[in-house]
Amino acid sequence: KKLNISHSxxxxxxxxxxxxxxxxxxxxxxxxxxxIPELAINPLGDRIINAFFPEGxxxxxxxxxxxxxxxxxxxxxNEKNKDLTSGEPLNSRTNKLHFAFQLYxxxxxxxxxRDELLQVLRMMVGVNISDEQLGxxxxxxxxxxxxxxxxxxxxxxxxxxxxxxxxxxxxxxxFLH
Amino acid sequence: xxxxxxxAFVFFQVWLSIVVGLIMLPAMFxxxxxxxxxxxKVLVKTLEWATLRIQRGQxxxxxxxxxxxxxxxxxxxxxxxxxxxxxxxxxxxxxxxxDFTLCDAFYFCKKGIENIxxxxxxxxxxxxxxxxxxxxxxTNNNFCYISLRLTIIWGLGVFIRYCILLPLRITLAVxxxxxxxxxxxxxxxxxxxxxxxxxxxxxxxTCYRICARGLSATIRYHNKENRPKKGGxxxxxxxxxxxxxxxxxxxCYAMVxxxxxxxxxxxxxxxxxxxxxxWFERSEMKDRHAVAKRLKDHIADKTKLxxxxxxxxxxxxxTSVMMFKKGSFEIGGTIYPVxxxxxxxxxxxxxxxxxxxxxSYLLRMMxxxxxxxxxxxxxxxxxxxxxxxxxxxxxxxxxxxxxxGLVDLSWDGGxxxxxVKESLKEEQQKMYSSMIIGSDFNENVNTQQLH
Numbered sequence: 268k269k270l271n272i273s274h275s276x277x278x279x280x281x282x283x284x285x286x287x288x289x290x291x292x293x294x295x296x297x298x299x300x301x302x303i304p305e306l307a308i309n310p311l312g313d314r315i316i317n318a319f320f321p322e323g324x325x326x327x328x329x330x331x332x333x334x335x336x337x338x339x340x341x342x343x344x345n346e347k348n349k350d351l352t353s354g355e356p357l358n359s360r361t362n363k364l365h366f367a368f369q370l371y372x373x374x375x376x377x378x379x380x381r382d383e384l385l386q387v388l389r390m391m392v393g394v395n396i397s398d399e400q401l402g403x404x405x406x407x408x409x410x411x412x413x414x415x416x417x418x419x420x421x422x423x424x425x426x427x428x429x430x431x432x433x434x435x436x437x438x439x440x441x442f443l444h
Numbered sequence: 445x446x447x448x449x450x451x452a453f454v455f456f457q458v459w460l461s462i463v464v465g466l467i468m469l470p471a472m473f474x475x476x477x478x479x480x481x482x483x484x485k486v487l488v489k490t491l492e493w494a495t496l497r498i499q500r501g502q503x504x505x506x507x508x509x510x511x512x513x514x515x516x517x518x519x520x521x522x523x524x525x526x527x528x529x530x531x532x533x534x535x536x537x538x539x540x541x542x543d544f545t546l547c548d549a550f551y552f553c554k555k556g557i558e559n560i561x562x563x564x565x566x567x568x569x570x571x572x573x574x575x576x577x578x579x580x581x582x583t584n585n586n587f588c589y590i591s592l593r594l595t596i597i598w599g600l601g602v603f604i605r606y607c608i609l610l611p612l613r614i615t616l617a618v619x620x621x622x623x624x625x626x627x628x629x630x631x632x633x634x635x636x637x638x639x640x641x642x643x644x645x646x647x648x649x650t651c652y653r654i655c656a657r658g659l660s661a662t663i664r665y666h667n668k669e670n671r672p673k674k675g676g677x678x679x680x681x682x683x684x685x686x687x688x689x690x691x692x693x694x695x696c697y698a699m700v701x702x703x704x705x706x707x708x709x710x711x712x713x714x715x716x717x718x719x720x721x722x723w724f725e726r727s728e729m730k731d732r733h734a735v736a737k738r739l740k741d742h743i744a745d746k747t748k749l750x751x752x753x754x755x756x757x758x759x760x761x762x763t764s765v766m767m768f769k770k771g772s773f774e775i776g777g778t779i780y781p782v783x784x785x786x787x788x789x790x791x792x793x794x795x796x797x798x799x800x801x802x803x804s805y806l807l808r809m810m811x812x813x814x815x816x817x818x819x820x821x822x823x824x825x826x827x828x829x830x831x832x833x834x835x836x837x838x839x840x841x842x843x844x845x846x847x848x849g850l851v852d853l854s855w856d857g858g859x860x861x862x863x864v865k866e867s868l869k870e871e872q873q874k875m876y877s878s879m880i881i882g883s884d885f886n887e888n889v890n891t892q893q894l895h
Contacts, residue, residue: 280561286566303566304864305555308872311553311556315553316556336557370553388544391552393870394873396880442517
């Protein structure tokens, strides 16, 4: 799969991967990520870290690291016109939205249930909001998004609700070089 | 056989007299013969030439650009409220403020990924990357073979550093430290008097000067009128154990620290004979009140030397100043802040204690080109009314960071070894909660009215 990242950026990221890899075994574990203080205090830190690890695995190698980060490449104008035979790039709007969707979808069953939404909300607010209030927030959110009445948010419902959000800008990392 | 020994002996005598005559004696009188200055000038010219060659070579090979001081990725500086507010603005509901939307997660997601690519804290515990190579193998990260001439210069550099400078520096270090131990023991035999204090100061300064020569240290002191006075506390940013040598070259301080064994222990026990330093047993360090009391007693006695403390508590890589522990700022007394900034082109002074032990670190120091640094004495500060120890500590830290051109961080240097406190995450959660809960109550009221 083509990642379309420049040579210097790959080198930078490899250097970063290497500095995070304290065990020097060519792969990162969840503890390696937790060692970044600003990530450890991020309320959704665990969910973000989890996105790097494929189902059931505890180690991510450099290829996997890059693949996950590739979702956050900015969408360049000239690439929007590329032919579709090369497959949708990882950093397309759809794939960025899917990345965010998976932050909520804890069991990876392509639906966000009320329970999952509650759990993620609880991560974000800590102890500061009561169960009842959180429950009503979750209910209202699902009500707004759910169009087919199954009391869950599917990926297409998720996409519809957020269609006006500038995903390309908000879910992109720009290198300075 | 006899002949060989005689020659070796003569060699040794000549060597020793050169060292004594040209280095030790001038050091004792604080006089510089100018050798170090010439050496530095030659070094600067060589490194400039090398940089140009590398840049030219890089253009031809289209090699990699180096890291700028601003980091490698763009970061939005907005607060949580600003950023999430922007995200929510495009949401169809367009709420006045507050309440949860699914796109809120984008903010945390982006911040998290940014921090995975580059964060403010973990980079402070490894050596700073150089903008251009300084001809030391150890700093050779992304630089590849450029030209034969450069490689020859590099080879010459290796020879000079390891075969000429290293033995010289080791000799000086050994002389300096032995003289410190012997001198302070001798001075310690005298009864307490002004003469004793004067001699103690002389012995200390001479030995630290010799040690500084042993590192080819070029130190520039700024604003000497703000030099710490007796009964005060000198506070500085910490990069390496060499900081002590750097500061003690220009003044006499009372050291504070834990009692060590081995060579350090010998040094500690001998220098405390000639003038009072504050050494703590490991068990005493845990009792904050006992520590504070001893320091208070020390500064209350106006005949004793100013205390030297590094409030960060650990070595940082000299690109930033991290959280100052409030202990030193609760004692009272006048704080004399000092900023130390090393020039990384000539040698990396940072002691990465996870990677190198003390001996390998000192060897690395002695095989660098030189240690070049600037020391700024800042005007004394005292705690103001209504200011608590933490605020005072932050104020001093900002002043030092500003003077030294260092990044002012509030992260704890202890994060080098420990996990971050859970309470910081709770702060983030609290901040976010206030963005949801605000208008949620009103929403409930409105929907109830509608039905």
